[in-house]
Amino acid sequence: MSEEELNARLLYRDGLMLVIDKPAGIAVHQGPHGGENLGDYFHMLRFGLPRAPALAHRLDRDTSGCLVLGRHHKALERLGLLFKQGKIEKTYWAIVEGAPTQDMGLIDLPLGRLDESRGWWMKVDPKGVPAQTRWRVLARSESHAFLGLEPLTGRTHQLRVHCAALGWPIVGDRVYGRGGAMGLQLHSRAIKIPLYKNKEPVSVEAPAPSHMDAMLSACGLSGLPGEAGQALRIEPGAGQIE
Known part of the structure; x- marks a missing residue:
């Protein structure tokens, strides 16, 4: 990835953090088998600071969209605490197979590791950790639904496992669904x-990715707000943790 391509994905910047629009299909950090990862390019996002920014949280390899980076140690500590305390609100878009019978609801299913040989693969487990996802149907087609998902907890693969457990796996999910050439439809x-403190929360949106265009069109949607011409927000006055 070139510096120009990475900067084109920058959605927000201030003295403490960056938010980038992560592309689908690339890991955010190096895995046990190595290979290209987004962290290889963070040095291009220093913007005058002596060190590269670092991950404040993670997204799956095949998930696209808002990814938060802390620009230095104190910022990472603060962001990490906010994520841990559940104070950061996250909204995902997903296209699922089948459809919920209702228009909105709450999934409250605890999750645990599938087994020790499957790394981070998860399953619904009554003895697992609590996991909650609020969902809402945004559009429907004959065979699919376009959902807005709000994870109230931050468990590994939570949205993917929760949707699959209710009988509507996310399209393109190779682990909990049927996979497919169009890729994971989760953003x-x-x-x-x-x-x-004493300021409104920083709100950032990532435009709909191109690999979801076909399925969004099938659900009768096109030209979603924010899909094109997303302007970079730079807040030069921000950057002090009070």
Whole structure:
């Protein structure tokens, strides 16, 4: 990835953090088998600071959208605490096979590791950790639904396992669904971060990715708000943790 391509994916910047629009199909950090990862390019996002930014959280390899980076150690500590305390609001877009019978609801199913040989693969497990996802149907087609998903907890593969457990796996999910050539139809659409005291939370949106265009069109949607011409937000006055 070139510096120009990476900068084109920058959605927000201030003195403490960056938010980038992660492309689908690339890991955010190096895995046990090596290979290309997004972290290889973070040095291009220093913007005058002596060190590269680092991940404040993670997205799956095949998930696109809002990814938050802390620009230095204190910022990472603050962001990490906000994520841990569940104070950061996240909204995902997903296209699922089949459709919920209702228009909205709450999935409350605890999750545990599938088994020790499957790494981070997860399953619904009554003895697992609590996991909650609020969902809402945004559009429907004959065979699919376009959902807005809000994870109230931050468990590994939570949205993917929860949707599959209710009988509507996310399209393109190779682990919990049937896979497919069009890729995982899961996008981190928006994030709201209460980083600064006495200020409104920082709200950032990532435009709909091109690999979801065909399925969105099948659900009768095109030209979604924010899909084109997303302007970079730069907040030069922000950057002090009070």
